[in-house]
Every structure is written in C-alpha cells, then in structure tokens.
Amino acid sequence: NAGVTQTPKFQVLKTGQSMTLQCAQDMNHEYMSWYRQDPGMGLRLIHYSVGAGITDQGEVPNGYNVSRSTTEDFPLRLLSAAPSQTSVYFCASSRPGTGTYEQYFGPGTRLTVT
C-alpha cells in the first residue's frame, strides 16, 4: 500500500492564481481531511469528507474548495491564492469505525504565495 500520497511536494504561486493540491489514499478509508500547519499554531482542519459525495467545512475553510467524487481522491482547490495561504498542507485519512479518528497523514505540500 502507498498509504496517503500528495502532489506536488512544493509549489510557489503568485497572488490570485488558482491551483489544486492532489490527495489520494489506497486504504479504502471513508474519512479524508485537509489540514494546514502554520508555525506555532498546530494543524487546523480546512475541510473533511466522511465518504464519496459528502464534504463539509472544518475550522478554516475560507478560500478553499474540495470535492470527493471517489473514495480514493480528495483534491483541495485554492480559488484565488493569497499570501495568507502560505503554509504546509497535509491530507489525512482514517476509518472512523467506532467514531475515533486515527489519522494517517500524507507527506505534505509546502505552498508559498508571493
């Protein structure tokens, strides 16, 4: 199993550009999520999905869109990049089971917006 994969590893954007961060998992996990990590602030939940066709907002959703057309893929789209979106982005997946969410993380995407 590849686990959770993310592309690209690094990206530089100019303000106003749009792009999509890709995330895929091969563990047949129902739950997938996107986090951003900023210095001193831990990881904050952007969007999450409890299954194909179902998405919802997390703590910091503004400026981001997601879709979940398959169980495997959960792309994160930046609509119009802003310098405040400079961060490291992690995708994670889990099988909720009894309601606990042990997260398996991808390697991360380091995004810089100039």
Place this chain on the structure above:
Amino acid sequence: EDKVVQSPLSLVVHEGDTVTLNCSYEVTNFRSLLWYKQEKKAPTFLFMLTSSGIEKKSGRLSSILDKKELFSILNITATQTGDSAVYLCLSSGSARQLTFGSGTQLTVLP
C-alpha cells in the same frame, strides 16, 4: 469552541532524562485523544486513548488519559536524541471536531 492546550511549548533535556508532556482539552462529544510525533515531515501516530486510567505503552513511551480532569500526559523515559521532535495531541469528537494542540517541541541534547 473546542480547545486543546499543550504544555510546555518547548523543552530541552539531555539524553537519559525523563520527560512528561501535557495535553488538556475542552471538547464536546469527546471520543478519543491521540498523540503524534512530527519530525519535520508528516505526523506519525503514537497512541490513541479512549478510556481513563488505562496506560498505553510502547517501548520508552507511555501515555494515560484522565477524562474527569480532561487531560492526558505523554511520558518518555531514558530520552535519546532521536526523540527530538514536535509532539502533537489531537482530540477527536465528531467528524468535524478534530482539534490539534499547538505541540510541544522536544529537543534532546547528547
């Protein structure tokens, strides 16, 4: 609003020391508390705690949860330089209620 607070924010020790990291939480619909280790890349899973008073152990690491006082501790005995990392705790409630603490930066000096 759900809140997870970790302390201390940073800690510097020497090899062989024992450290205790703290995580307190205020979370509605609490289900579990998870500890992760992050070494300049993606967080890796250490423990998941759902019941009070039951210690989880893995080698030199152990953790316990107190659901009455709403906190958890992570102990590392006989620390090694390879333990240097940021340790994160995550409180897990519903699908939306996944709240990370800001982490404890542990530095172990030789």
